[in-house]
Amino acid sequence: MTEHLPAAPGPDSLIQRWAERHGIDTAQRLAQAEDLADAIAHAVTPDNTIDTYAKSWRVWERFCTSQGFPLTEGSRGALVAFVAWMLREGQQDGTGYSAATVKTHLAAATVGIRQRGHHVSKDAVAEARDALDGLAVKLLKAGERRGRGKAVAADINGLRLIARSCPPDLAGLRDKALILAGFNFASRASEPAGLLVGDVSLHPRGMVVSVLTGKTRYSVREAKIPFAQDPEVCPVRAWTAYREQLVTQHGQRWAEPKQPAFVGINRWGHVTGGMVPDSVTRAVKRISARAQVPIVWTGHSLRAGLATEGRKKGKDAVSISRQGGWAPNSREMLGYMRAADEWDDNAAAGLT
Template structure:
């Protein structure tokens, strides 16, 4: 019996060359239709998975654009550098958040972005690259003129809610269900540097007790979900871990871990209701807490978030650590602006000179 070599024999026949790759401009009609369908599906999937708050904002932006088109006679899907520039000038004249005011530049910029995104993703428009560049240049001109004239628009940046404010707010909270809830909400809001909607969306199970404190799982976020470690505070009166535990026990939240963490209270009896607080209601709690404490600053739902960034910087923490706690991008321009307010005094070129 002879041994037989069973290893594959190399083919001596040269393989056929691969067909040349077709360029997109040579695709036939059926291929283009199939690719357009794939693109529309991808856009739809991404849009559908955006946070509800973002989708609502884009819908409002498109509604505003629709009103502009109706009043000016611009075709609804005619997004061009010229029409968007006219849109900015129209927005500049629109009333603001209360009587006698006008829209803030940041609101106009957001309306512009939301309109372009909605046109592209909801209505199949394919704006040219940089279609809003001219409109933003016009907005910049209007802002410079506004500053030159001394005009103020919008509410301005939120006042930071600092540690001394937390102490006063905590002391002023009454020892009833409302006071216990408000103390816990303000302290947790500060500790995780939350956005209002992030806090409103949390459930009881999203606050996990650990030997070192609490892991707060912020599952719903405008930017990205994050888990935030909240250690025990050195001062029991403003410790977010102790305050959360007190609220959970007083409200009997352990019975349903899937229920909202921050619950509404009955307007008359102040008993715990099944529904959770809306994002706007979270901001209202912050505002009322400052008023109750007699603080001569109007805090908003953004104040604890800015306050954490400011207070953390004052203790020497770097931007990356602060960004991680609050869910900012590592090199966020907004966060850098908050920190610059602190750094202008802590890292001043005149220190040690005069």
Template sequence: MDGAVESTRHVTPEVYAAWVARHGTEVADRLAAAETLADAAAADSVPPNTTDTYTKGWKVWQRFCTEQNMPETEGTRGALVAYVLWLLDRGQSTPGPNGPRGYAPASAHSHLTAAVVGLRDRGHPVTKDAHSEARARLESAATRIAKTGERRGRGKAHAADLDNLHRIADACDDTQTGLRDKALVLTGFHFASRASEVAHLMLVDITSHARGIKVAIVAGKTRRSVRTVAIPYNNDEPAICAARAWLHWLDAYGATNPTAPAFPRIDRWGHIGDAMAPDSVTAAVTRIAQRSGVPIRWTGHSLRSGLATEGRKNGKDSILIADQGGWARNSKAMLEYMQTADEWDDNAAAGLRRPPKGGR
């Protein structure tokens, strides 16, 4: 292969030699360069949090291969099934009080996906059949675990609700930290934020308008979650108005650089630092809720599930909710949040009564 052309998983020496034979070296070099450009474009389109998840998941695959004396370059049907069973049985690196601990099924699924992506990215083929069988074995094992009554992981995040948003708004004081915390929670709730989306917001991304604020989410996890949404002033419930909370925080913040983080770190002495990391946003939401007396544990994802749940309770159309939160309009996750809101009122068993006499 020409010295200026790097071998990639798409351009192996065999592929390059075939191009040379058909088109000559100059054209083969241009085709190889185009493949390198396509690889770079594909990598650039993957959100940072997804890349981080894949990186961590690959390390779990490497740990499995080392422990089981398996080659990490082989994603065979048997290896992937063995990996799934290992993940569920003893995959966690830190043992519990009773010995080795397995991952929750959702975490095991993420690690399986990361291993398959990692293998393919490194030029080691994984067939769809092998991946499908491993997923099937994972789902079957997860069902058996559920039947035993065992609960792994923290489960789904509790959805933020309006009553507890009022608790938080009342508890946040007028210090810079209090104003930032209030703005972070209320703004994040009103655009159904992920922690990573809040972490990547800059001042330039949040703009004031006559009827509220607009938030440009440019670090979305999917194509649909890259969006610009409006958050109107809430004149009915001004205490939890995100637009007002943002403007109060912006005034106290005093930053003028448009690339400054919208929600920076603030230490115990009131010194403002750089942008919060996604994990820091999640920890902040939990801390703010606990400090405010919220009786259930909130995480960063509570804000996301909360808008879908409360929006549904308030009769908002599912399409409007999907667009605000950056969900696909038939998103399974969003529909599950809405089902939480509907399970008592919009219920097939609710309000059953006998028909009037003489009626059918």
């Protein structure tokens, strides 16, 4: 009589192979370890990454429904067709996505197929990416430019304009601290929104910002921000002035470590609670527009600015990546650095 393996989570074929090699008890323990690994992976995956996977899977579902394809077959042809469909008509309104968005959905949909226990070959994914690159070039040649493009990088001149344009009231002090501090630790919009008072500490040489809500293991960091030589754009002085004014006007409870570091302030000067990522993004746009910087900044401009301005000052990739929470060889970070090099280390510069 053949003994059957009791039901266990995970792909049945994998558990059956374990049972054949090691016995049923060991196979069950290995299956439980798989459960634990899945639970840990879910726990350490940032919420915005989970949201991206879910959104991309819904795009994949719409594609498969429109084409009559099974959801679990990530074949070469299906992935290439997926890329072409997204560029052509993938959005809900029937228009095409930008190449950058297509790349994100392709990667996330591939993860989704694999997470559901089905094989997707690296060659198939590579061919779909090559197809995307080729089709994106054709769109550019045809004059189509989709998406918002790269965020304009914050720069030192812009910081000075902003510092001068912020009014001396609490909201203005908050705006100034948000921009100057955010620039100096290359913040994403989600990072100032996630900071608590206890995450920011003063130091004889400046201040330390403990970023605990980063997207990756690299972006969870302690960023050291020194006093600036120019008091007008000093993030430490701006932070101190803002926090002192907040406590003076609204009470000592706002100095408690568990309170939000950056608070929302309505038009009547009332504190509305902690800022959220969307409000940080809107604030950066509003503050830069008020200062009349040449090109209005977006929520990602502070992050781009630290890498770009740091490179102009001769900082290397290691120090920039550590401060901004990039992986050491991050393509995003290197792209910002190249943006500085294209002008400062240009073969055509100074020839005439």
